Amino acid sequence: MNKLKKANIQLCADAGSKYCPCHLAYSGDCIKCPIIRGEKTCDCLWQGVCVYSELKHSQNTPMCERKESLCNIKEVKDLDSDIFLMKIQVPKDMIRDLCSPGAYVLIKSKDKNSDIFNTPISVMDVDMKSCILEVVVKSRGIKTKNIINFDQVWVKGPYFNGIFGIKQIKGAYKINTVVVLNGLSQVNSINIIKRLLENKNNVEVFINNKATVLQVVIDKLINLGVNIYETDLNKDKDFLIDYIRRNDVAFVYSGGSDLFNKYVMNIVDSVDENINLAVSNNNLICCGEGVCGACTIDVNGQKVKSCKAQIDSRDFLNSRNL
Known part of the structure; x- marks a missing residue:
């Protein structure tokens, strides 16, 4: 129990956003809220909108999920060996959140339908007026080497835990x-x-x-x-x-x-x-929602979903076998 309490003071990057409550809250696995997880004491130290209250109020309404959009590629520029700058036209409601520190998106090639081809790509810059997202892609595997071969690309986001x-x-x-x-x-x-x-x-x-x-x-x-x-x-x-x-x-x-x-x-x-x-x-990120478990790491003896949970930088680095 004490170990759980230590982990619970970490902030979920989605807490307080329109994507909260998320799938983890509905399944009883909320990173932030001990009440949702079935514990008896509220000790989350969260000073924003109560996640538990939001969950109760939203039981009969659809969950706000991140959308996947087929977006036009406006420009591809060769920067270095197998490194490309991509400028992508994204929806207006997505671009607003992509200027946040640590923002990233999941991208996959136009010809891929399955989410197993999603790859997390950090936001480099955004043009709010033109709704242009700028990312840098290194072509090095099946998920990335085909992205630039089309005039469109699938973009899903925004996600916030890139740092x-x-x-x-x-x-x-x-x-x-x-x-x-x-x-x-x-x-x-x-x-x-x-x-x-x-x-x-x-x-x-x-x-x-x-x-x-x-x-x-x-x-x-x-x-x-x-x-x-x-x-x-x-x-x-x-x-x-x-x-x-x-x-x-x-x-x-x-x-x-x-x-x-x-x-x-x-x-x-x-x-x-x-x-x-x-x-x-x-860290390895696959679904970006803390559901698949690919991002789970051990920090101070605790299993942490690193695609969503904010971790103290020193605790994180000291937990790595580097």
Whole structure:
């Protein structure tokens, strides 16, 4: 019971959205609400709309499910070896939520009907006025290599749990922040940086130049007006440590592999373990709804559905065998 209580203080990324209550709530497996799970005490610490009340009120109404839409591909651009930028026209009601930090969609080729071909793709950027979604796709398997061969693509979303630490990103206000990026995980940084800038934070970006660096991301960062350091983060570790220390950095986002994110976490913690940390969610995601179980991981001895549950970044990285 005590272990369950520890896990339950984690926020579900869908809580409070129009997609709550979800399938897990209706089946009695809600991530957030212990009452729905059949426990006797309410200890979810959720300060938004009560999920249990919403479930009771919506018993006789259809559940709001994410829709799959066949969308026109407006442009495909070759960025690197087997890496493509896609601009996709998506429905207006979808685009509104895709500007959230950590937003992603499930995409599959036009010629595939089964959901087993869905692949999670991070949102890079959105054009709200034109309803254009920009994503970067690496062609490396049956799910992705055929996506660009048609003038349309299936898009399902929005989903929100592409990063751990959404609360810390949205709560950062008028502080010094650092964004550290490595490889293709750099693409999900645009929404994060936009939110940090909207909240009047100072943002400095460090990109590991020993991994893939996408010029399309660099151009967007330049347009946002942030300072960019392209550097070898292995050799120049002390430079990053010194920057964080000298500038009283209070928040760091690390976008990279789990191994890279743990490396950055150790750098941050060498300065101050109280600095807020957010990291990219690199776990296997299949259905995006916590139903299939493919995303389930062990954190502090608890089974956690990582496609929906917000996990403390340090707890997550320390639970990985890296």
